[in-house]
Amino acid sequence: MIASVNIKSRVLLVDDDQVTLTLLSKILEKAGYEIIQAQCGEDALNVILMQEPDIALLDINMPGMSGLDLADRLRTETSIPFMFLSATSDSDIVKQAVEYGAVGYMVKPVDVLNIVPTVEASLARANEIKKLKKNEVNLTSALASGRETSMAVGLLVAKFQSNRQVAFDVLRNYARSNRRPIHEVAVELLQAEETINQFRNLFSGK
Known part of the structure; x- marks a missing residue:
């Protein structure tokens, strides 16, 4: 039997809310993803030095380094694609997320039925962008x-x-x-x- 593509995908979850981290982890692990957790941007940067994820899911509003600040670091210092998790669907925030290069966006409280499809779609989009960049080079x-x-x-x-x-x-x-x-x-x-x-x-x- 051939394993599905997402079995080996590693997802970094960054959120200061442990309840959200636990919920997302359980659902994505059940779907076959390998999960890494971090509760702040600084921890996330340390984690990726040891285990680089295939995609990062970042909460926008976190104390200290915000999700946007972390995304900026990922964009300029790594090739790790990222998506955002936010308590608001405000158009200005969504626009800002797109400008930062996010490949996906989820709104809290998360719809458990949409978590896996959204992550899968974001990973697919990230892979498309990676191929386009490679072809451009x-x-x-x-x-x-x-x-x-x-x-x-x-x-x-x-x-x-x-x-x-x-x-x-x-x-x-x-x-x-x-x-x-x-x-x-x-x-x-x-x-x-x-x-x-x-x-x-x-x-x-x-």
């Missing part, structure tokens, strides 16, 4: 590599009075014969040309 890297390879091809065209296809084929074949990525060879060519230009300026007295 990969795309940025690919575009940068493409630009540098194109510039190196242009350099070879100018140096050897060739056309772009021939220059690209030569660059690619050189990279393959040396078992190196074409992007790496392209960067090396561009750096060499920059160095030569610097010497050219020195010889010309500039």
Whole structure:
């Protein structure tokens, strides 16, 4: 039997109200989640150093470090997604939660029937965002590599009075014969040309 995805998901619950922590813990543990508890923001930050959760559920109104303050720390210092638990559904608070990057929002008193579906939906949303960010990084890297390879091809065209296809084929074949990525060879060519230009300026007295 294949275990459901949420069996291995670890949820950090942060709330100064022990009754709420106990209720949420029991319901989510019964649904197969691993639960970590913290009663304040400072404790939560210490906990994640030892056990990083898949998602954090933060009470907004806590003494000391608020849920919003903790969310800001998570957003800037970690990659842990978070959702909020609040005693109000005020539109300004909800808007602020969205601006902080929350992937979910629950209102107290919590509807026990909605706890698990809300956490599951928030985890799914967090995974979607993570994939989008990863794809964005990969795309940025690919575009940068493409630009540098194109510039190196242009350099070879100018140096050897060739056309772009021939220059690209030569660059690619050189990279393959040396078992190196074409992007790496392209960067090396561009750096060499920059160095030569610097010497050219020195010889010309500039």
